[in-house]
Amino acid sequence: MHLHSITVADPPLRSSYGLHAPYALRTIIELKTDDGITGISETYGGDGPVAALEALRDRLTGMDPFRLAELYQQMNQPVSDGDRSQTYLLPGENPLDQNARTFAAIEIACLDIIGKAIGKPVCDIIGGRVRDLVPFSAYLFYKHAGGGGSGNDRREDEYGEVLDSPSAVREATQMIARYGFREIKLKGGVLPPDVEISTIRALHQEFGDAYPLRIDPNCAWSVETSVRVGRSLHQELSGGGYLEDPCPTLDGMAEVHRCLVAENNHTPLASNVAVTNFADVPRARSREAVQIVLCDPHYWGGMRQVQHLSHLCGVLGMGLSMHSNSHLGVSLMAMTHVAAACPNLTYACDTHYPWQTAADEVVAGGRIPIENGCVRIPDKPGLGVELDYDQLARGRERYSKLSYRKRDDEAEMRTHVDPNWKRILPRW
Amino acid sequence: MHLHSITVADPPLRSSYGLHAPYALRTIIELKTDDGITGISETYGGDGPVAALEALRDRLTGMDPFRLAELYQQMNQPVSDGDRSQTYLLPGENPLDQNARTFAAIEIACLDIIGKAIGKPVCDIIGGRVRDLVPFSAYLFYKHAGGGGSGNDRREDEYGEVLDSPSAVREATQMIARYGFREIKLKGGVLPPDVEISTIRALHQEFGDAYPLRIDPNCAWSVETSVRVGRSLHQELSGGGYLEDPCPTLDGMAEVHRCLVAENNHTPLASNVAVTNFADVPRARSREAVQIVLCDPHYWGGMRQVQHLSHLCGVLGMGLSMHSNSHLGVSLMAMTHVAAACPNLTYACDTHYPWQTAADEVVAGGRIPIENGCVRIPDKPGLGVELDYDQLARGRERYSKLSYRKRDDEAEMRTHVDPNWKRILPRW
Numbered sequence: 093m094h095l096h097s098i099t100v101a102d103p104p105l106r107s108s109y110g111l112h113a114p115y116a117l118r119t120i121i122e123l124k125t126d127d128g129i130t131g132i133s134e135t136y137g138g139d140g141p142v143a144a145l146e147a148l149r150d151r152l153t154g155m156d157p158f159r160l161a162e163l164y165q166q167m168n169q170p171v172s173d174g175d176r177s178q179t180y181l182l183p184g185e186n187p188l189d190q191n192a193r194t195f196a197a198i199e200i201a202c203l204d205i206i207g208k209a210i211g212k213p214v215c216d217i218i219g220g221r222v223r224d225l226v227p228f229s230a231y232l233f234y235k236h237a238g239g240g241g242s243g244n245d246r247r248e249d250e251y252g253e254v255l256d257s258p259s260a261v262r263e264a265t266q267m268i269a270r271y272g273f274r275e276i277k278l279k280g281g282v283l284p285p286d287v288e289i290s291t292i293r294a295l296h297q298e299f300g301d302a303y304p305l306r307i308d309p310n311c312a313w314s315v316e317t318s319v320r321v322g323r324s325l326h327q328e329l330s331g332g333g334y335l336e337d338p339c340p341t342l343d344g345m346a347e348v349h350r351c352l353v354a355e356n357n358h359t360p361l362a363s364n365v366a367v368t369n370f371a372d373v374p375r376a377r378s379r380e381a382v383q384i385v386l387c388d389p390h391y392w393g394g395m396r397q398v399q400h401l402s403h404l405c406g407v408l409g410m411g412l413s414m415h416s417n418s419h420l421g422v423s424l425m426a427m428t429h430v431a432a433a434c435p436n437l438t439y440a441c442d443t444h445y446p447w448q449t450a451a452d453e454v455v456a457g458g459r460i461p462i463e464n465g466c467v468r469i470p471d472k473p474g475l476g477v478e479l480d481y482d483q484l485a486r487g488r489e490r491y492s493k494l495s496y497r498k499r500d501d502e503a504e505m506r507t508h509v510d511p512n513w514k515r516i517l518p519r520w
Numbered sequence: 521m522h523l524h525s526i527t528v529a530d531p532p533l534r535s536s537y538g539l540h541a542p543y544a545l546r547t548i549i550e551l552k553t554d555d556g557i558t559g560i561s562e563t564y565g566g567d568g569p570v571a572a573l574e575a576l577r578d579r580l581t582g583m584d585p586f587r588l589a590e591l592y593q594q595m596n597q598p599v600s601d602g603d604r605s606q607t608y609l610l611p612g613e614n615p616l617d618q619n620a621r622t623f624a625a626i627e628i629a630c631l632d633i634i635g636k637a638i639g640k641p642v643c644d645i646i647g648g649r650v651r652d653l654v655p656f657s658a659y660l661f662y663k664h665a666g667g668g669g670s671g672n673d674r675r676e677d678e679y680g681e682v683l684d685s686p687s688a689v690r691e692a693t694q695m696i697a698r699y700g701f702r703e704i705k706l707k708g709g710v711l712p713p714d715v716e717i718s719t720i721r722a723l724h725q726e727f728g729d730a731y732p733l734r735i736d737p738n739c740a741w742s743v744e745t746s747v748r749v750g751r752s753l754h755q756e757l758s759g760g761g762y763l764e765d766p767c768p769t770l771d772g773m774a775e776v777h778r779c780l781v782a783e784n785n786h787t788p789l790a791s792n793v794a795v796t797n798f799a800d801v802p803r804a805r806s807r808e809a810v811q812i813v814l815c816d817p818h819y820w821g822g823m824r825q826v827q828h829l830s831h832l833c834g835v836l837g838m839g840l841s842m843h844s845n846s847h848l849g850v851s852l853m854a855m856t857h858v859a860a861a862c863p864n865l866t867y868a869c870d871t872h873y874p875w876q877t878a879a880d881e882v883v884a885g886g887r888i889p890i891e892n893g894c895v896r897i898p899d900k901p902g903l904g905v906e907l908d909y910d911q912l913a914r915g916r917e918r919y920s921k922l923s924y925r926k927r928d929d930e931a932e933m934r935t936h937v938d939p940n941w942k943r944i945l946p947r948w
Binding site: 156158159160161162163164165209210212216217219220221222370371373374377378396399400403404406407408433435 | 584586587588589590591592593637638640644645647648649650798799801802805806824827828831832834835836861863
């Protein structure tokens with residue numbers, strides 16, 4: 093096992109968590125077999141994820157990459173029950189998910205090994221694709237001026253400052269022109285709700301019903317504000333879009349849904365905050381708190397667990413979409429393969445990929461093409477991508493020079509925007 | 521695709537459905553690839569299953585055996601909702617399951633192909649085993665004197681007539697001595713409930729708490745009788761055993777459970793009659809009608825669907841066991857591989873295998889060993905078994921001479937036991 097701690101330049105994107113730092117942290121995993129095959133994966137970065145992977149080194153040495161369920165069973169309780177909140181945690185930082193995250197990084201690299209060993213794409217190893225093209229959504233952020241990186245290592249600021257509705261429409265127009273996305277997500281919880289309402293309305297006016305819209309304020313709103321936004325955006329969100337984590341907790345989400353349904357507003361609620369674990373799913377269903385679960389192979393325990401989640405959501409009559417974090421092409425391909433092999437994927441997946449640049453990509457041949465909003469399953473074995481070791485070395489070098497080893501959007505916000513800033517929930 | 525319709529000698533076993541005929545019908549499927557690999561599977565027999573498989577022939581020609589999810593999706597609705605009763609149907613004869621059964625036969629043969637192509641056992645292809653030894657239960661039947669077969673083609677009557685409690689204990693003793701089973705299932709619904717209660721008590725007295733007991737009357741009892749039996753056998757069934765399908769429908773099962781729990785009797789109820797489809801599972805859970813789902817790769821849509829079922833039951837806090845029909849070694853290995861790859865398998869699996877004999881086995885090398893009640897995952901690729909083509913030819917020959925093409929336990933009962941016999945539910 094080789095672990096590569098790298099950084100990826102990241103623009104000053106805003107969310108209710110605060111501000112993205114100039115570099116996001118990622119870890120690239122290589123697992124090498126006796127017979128010379130290298131499987132790769134990508135996961136969260138920084139000291140914590142690397143230490144968790146290091147702790148598995150002895151267990152992995154000599155392991156059969158096909159014997160994944162046994163490793164999963166050893167690392168994970170059947171179902172973590174009890175209350176477990178993601179509300180105040182960044183994705184990838186819930187201690188209850190740690191083993192699922194660590195397992196996922198290993199599983200994906202093992203599936204890449206298997207695919208390479210037998211000459212089949214990963215999606216076909218895990219049961220077979222049901223689509224060759226996986227749709228992703230345009231992921232809009234409010235942001236400050238600036239590309240990613242810092243000092244002499246700055247990336248181009250492709251989208252400029254986006255802190256009002258007209259600039260958000262411009263951002264969407266640019267991103268859609270470049271990638272062809274057919275669904276649009278706005279990261280909200282940043283500007284006052286009335287501004288974000290006007291942004292969604294402006295996007296709807298610009299793109300029309302053919303582009304379903306979703307907004308995700310990451311729990312920044314009270315139940316009352318969530319209902320008010322849901323009511324205001326009834327028309328804009330209900331045509332194949334959704335309202336994502338407007339407020340914290342299943343109880344809060346259930347109350348929002350109840351109030352909206354009482355007004356004959358059936359905008360579905362999506363979540364990757366109130367629902368982060370299998371035990372949450374039936375609870376979310378029975379309380380009618382969440383209608384769409386946002387999966388993620390990185391913290392739901394890998395590809396096969398996401399397939400189980402997809403199936404579970406289908407059985408319970410719930411939709412499935414996919415969450416994303418700042419990531420490179422290895423993660424994008426893992427997301428694409430598992431999405432291709434999930435029959436019950438009812439929405440385009442999220443991806444931060446447009447926010448990263450070729451300068452940071454570690455995949456040989458450069459960035460993965462997104463065309464007509466979709467990533468195509470490559471006609472290559474495994475994940476279908478190899479590492480560019482020069483680029484990887486550059487990522488490691490950037491990492492070595494970086495002063496932080498953990499994402500802290502709140503600190504970043506205090507440094508660059510407001511020295512007194514705190515994440516307050518609900519803010520509105 | 522080569523389809524082999526065969527018969528398997530079957531002793532005169534009794535159940536609430538009636539009487540087993542002298543021969544059970546099975547179909548052996550061979551799928552041959554361009555590069556000379558043959559994958560095999562075994563499913564229900566007779567005209568219906570063969571016609572359903574034949575109808576797929578064009579679709580399968582040229583298909584990639586890895587692309588299974590796509591075929592499943594084309595053949596099956598996401599979740600068949602609505603009321604669908606198995607109560608009056610023999611397993612394998614529910615028209616709502618037909619495509620799931622047909623798909624399963626193809627899937628298992630494709631997984632055998634994949635395993636043989638890459639040199640790995642099927643359990644490791646589908647995610648990896650969590651156990652090398654899969655436990656099965658002793659499956660006791662009340663029966664008339666006689667082995668399987670008819671005319672000059674009769675099998676040895678290993679267990680003799682079993683129509684009372686002492687002979688059932690003798691049957692269990694013989695079967696456990698031969699195979700080492702550590703859990704015991706009695707097929708009930710045959711003799712008056714008080715006799716069956718006394719049989720379970722006699723088994724418990726003979727084998728003690730170390731051998732969990734289950735009884736399955738196939739819906740022969742009313743709610744009242746079910747409660748009375750559950751009450752009478754509280755001690756005998758609650759130590760790791762269960763009460764299986766005492767009465768029809770989820771409502772009936774829920775009422776039985778409610779009455780027993782009111783008496784502080786937490787004997788779990790198991791089902792493969794009220795729960796035969798994914799849509800049934802959350803209903804069974806929310807009504808507290810069923811605590812243990814009985815899976816079966818043959819009619820739940822194959823191995824990966826059984827893995828989803830295992831996961832679903834884990835998430836919903838339900839147990840999982842496995843149903844069986846009269847079968848040969850190919851089915852036994854399919855059951856063993858999928859059971860090995862289901863972390864949430866909470867009981868020994870059922871198998872009818874002790875009721876079949878070497879004379880009918882189509883697996884090269886003869887019958888699969890069951891030792892200490894377990895089947896071991898072989899250190900061979902695929903399912904780990906090959907066909908004995910001479911034996912297969914004998915099975916086909918027996919089939920060609922047989923007058924029936926469909927299982928009919930009720931007709932058999934009328935011919936051999938009681939000319940006026942009808943399946944009446946509830947009988948008691």
